Amino acid sequence: STDIFVGFHSPYGWEIIIESTLKHYGLPENKSLTSLFIATVPVIMDTVFKYWIFRYLNRSSPSAVATYHNMNE
Numbered sequence: 001s002t003d004i005f006v007g008f009h010s011p012y013g014w015e016i017i018i019e020s021t022l023k024h025y026g027l028p029e030n031k032s033l034t035s036l037f038i039a040t041v042p043v044i045m046d047t048v049f050k051y052w053i054f055r056y057l058n059r060s061s062p063s064a065v066a067t068y069h070n071m072n073e
Helices: 011-024 031-060 060-071
Strands: none
Touching: 011 031, 031 060
C-alpha cells in the first residue's frame, strides 16, 4: 500500500485507482491526463513524505541525522 500511495514504482496501481475513481464519478477516462498525473503526483508526494520524515527525525534525534550523513559520505 505504501508503494501505491507514496512510492512511484507502481504506475499500474495508480492507474487502477484513478480509473476506478473516474468510473465511480461517471467521468470519461483520459489516458494522457492519467499518465501526467502518475508522472508527477506520486513523485511529489514521495518527496514531501521523505522531507517530513527527515524533519521529524531531525527534531527527535539529531544524532540519527549525523549518522545518516556519515552513511552517505
